[in-house]
Amino acid sequence: GEVELIRNFNTAWELRPNNFDQADSSKYVNFLLKIYKKFESRGVIQYNPVIDGKDRFYQLRLIQGNVVAETTLGQLYDIRSATLDAQNRIDALKSPDSILLQNVISISLVQNIIYDNSKNESELNELINKISTTRGLVQKGELIISTGELVNSDIYQTLISLKYDYEKELDTSDSRIYTIIGMVSLVTLLFLVQYLFIKFYRKSFYDQIKYTVLIIITQLFFVAITDFIFIAFPEWVYIVPFALLAIIIAAFLDAGVAIFVYLVTLMLLGFYAINSFEFFYTEAIVGLIAVYSVKKLSKRSDLFRAALMVFVTYIVVYISMLLIQEGSFESLSWSIIGNHAGSSVLILLAFPIIFIYEKTFEIITQLTLLELSNTNNTLLRELSIKAPGTFQHSLQVANLASEVLYEIGGDALLARTGALYHDIGKMKNPLYFVENQVAGYNPHDEITYEESAKIIIGHVLGGIEMARKARLPEQIIDFIRTHHGTRRVVYFYRLEKKQNPGMEVDKSEFTYHGPPPFSKETAVVMMADSVEAASRSLNAPDEQKINDLVDNIFNSLMEHGQFLNANITMQQISIARKVLKKKLLNIHHVRISYPD
Missing domain, CATH: 1.10.3210 (Hypothetical protein af1432)
Structure with missing residues (x-):
């Protein structure tokens, strides 16, 4: 503890060539004690395989006597982080004795938080034994909740179980077939509306099959990519440059068709999106801004301007929704902002894609x-x-x-x-x-x-x-x-x-x-x-x-x-x-x- 730290300092100080300056000695001791007390109060955890690989938000219980306190792994020091913290504070002194002080604090550090495996097993078994085997059990034909009845925690748990059972039943019965039929009907309806729009309002494009093929191929490509992202990496969904679809269509047809096709595609993707409203609202606004920013895409610099405007729009929409939902900036996610930045940069893929499309479909921009x-x-x-x-x-x-x-x-x-x-x-x-x-x-x-x-x-x-x-x-x-x-x-x-x-x-x-x-x-x-x-x-x-x-x-x-x-x-x-x-x-x- 503190006594050991003072003893280690005195030993090191006596071995120092010029140890006659007692004022420095007292100052250093007080400085080291202040650092040590900080480590001791927050706690220095002993390494254990149980916590290996866990993030800083991993929940822990600290037991000291009869007192139990909740904390997270990020609130505690380990030997490495404590040593680095002490080193930074000692370096800030700009003292010629920095190395001596660092050695003293390193040999004096004590791991005062030890993982108790037996206690952990005991607590876990106790919680398991408290679980009722009959809680939430509902007999066939039994009323779960009446109209107007207040939902308490038990009823809520029962309703959640019913939801899971219902979804499981859909996957294993004929109802699944009807679900697929419903989705196919909606998708068909969307493509029909798109077809009618082009036929009656863009006759010149309708008369040339290559424009229809270009639109369908582009839509299917984005749907396939997004479907894969939704399943494999849902946290990366906003890195997909959806606005690129609108820019490509606008480059080869016109802004009106681009907006219509883009919105239809977003509706298709809404089937897969986790938060479909937020996804559709965000991408719809960004796509409209993208189409406006390129207009006729008459200069190469138009794409760089579009990428910048897309990024700014993403940030404004994201922060606005965050404030509406959370009322503060505490939940601001830099990873989401990074996704938006990546999506904006990927807008520049329009350069090679437009070139490939021009050669493939023989359409000039x-x-x-x-x-x-x-x-x-x-x-x-x-x-x-x-x-x-x-x-x-x-x-x-x-x-x-x-x-x-x-x-x-x-x-x-x-x-x-x-x-x-x-x-x-x-x-x-x-x-x-x-x-x-x-x-x-x-x-x-x-x-x-x-x-x-x-x-x-x-x-x-x-x-x-x-x-x-x-x-x-x-x-x-x-x-x-x-x-x-x-x-x-x-x-x-x-x-x-x-x-x-x-x-x-x-x-x-x-x-x-x-x-x-x-x-x-x-x-x-x-x-x-x-x-x-x-x-x-x-x-x-x-x-x-x-x-x-x-x-x-x-x-x-x-x-x-x-x-x-x-x-x-x-x-x-x-x-x-x-x-x-x-x-x-x-x-x-x-x-x-x-x-x-």
Whole structure:
């Protein structure tokens, strides 16, 4: 005890080379006694296999005489923790005698709490003997509780037993089959609602099976992963990046579909969640914030911002629920916060997943469109060198098309990118197209009108061939194949008829192969391409000439049914007409006349 500590100190002090400073001696003794008393009062437990591996909250009973006190393993010292504590306190003195003091306290420590195995066995047997073999026994047909009756501890225990028995019976009887039927019915209903939403409110996605496959595969993947986590590691459930599902769907479809599919998936996962309300509420809010934060996912940095916003949302929701349930921060779990942080970081998996999905399903995202619209890309760079006039024309068409789609609604970036590539086929014979011709020389003068038409029409097929060789996505190739639709090369057709008035001209030789535009974006690029090219031929353009030109071209396109397969309304066509007139006036620097 304390006497032994003082004796050990005096022995060590006498062996010290300079031991004449009695003031230091007294100070050190008092300091060591203070530390020793702390250890003695809290207790230093002797090692025993029973406590090996137990956490700091493991419950213990301390018996001293006739007094029994409850404590936990974390409240007690062992030799190691006591030695470390003493060492830290002695180091804080910054004394030259620190090593001496540490040696004294180490040899003086006494384990004053001993595990009593016989007492433990005696207590355990006594508790077992007190258990009634008939408590909670209910005869068949016996009333357990009446309506309005107060539930006491005995009745509660009986009801809990009934619950366990009922669940056990479900697992071993036909009732289990009905439970499965009920779950299958609810799951089927959820998928049916999702199917109807896409069919009636997102027809463009419904018509393409690849979007349906993408959605189902993503949902099933998350359900499978989450089901495994719920069973094997339930404490890690919040590390699963559920918001990633919403981000992926939003990247390939749109925010509305992403939110709907995400909520349906959360409802499916609610069957497995331990606290289904808390799980659904937390993940629903986080998913909505994730979809909002990425919007169209047009920049790589959008994902980093989304990950940060997801983490902040997780923390706000978690702390809010903690305060509602506990009324304090005492139960704050850093492991749950760690799970939320891990889930937020895993949002960045969207980078490789989106890339894999793009290649697998042949669907392009805004990120890919931005990369393709870079004019330093190989094809566009080659176009600017071999056919500079066509390149400038493509830039103007891209600007015009995107402006129209900003006004009428649609994927402006898709149209802009498609417009940049729509005429790449002209690189094969650039001088046969007027925008690339040098003044005074026209190679069409040296060939027949039929051959000229073949070269002009061939730039579409040639462009498709070049695009496929460069592995451009099909959505971009669609702009190449549709920008002339099924129209005729009118200029050379009329010259052929004029040259051979008595002969029947084969119209198919002067007609583009099509197809006509089949989306709003391809229709708008056709409009922009037609008016931009025609406006270059205007001599001294003014407001009236440009208005008449645009009206005539639009009337011709509609007369020949070029927009019949595109999901564009008459109102949107009218708006597009006005926007193109205004933009052409700006391009040609025409002053707009205002009414008096």
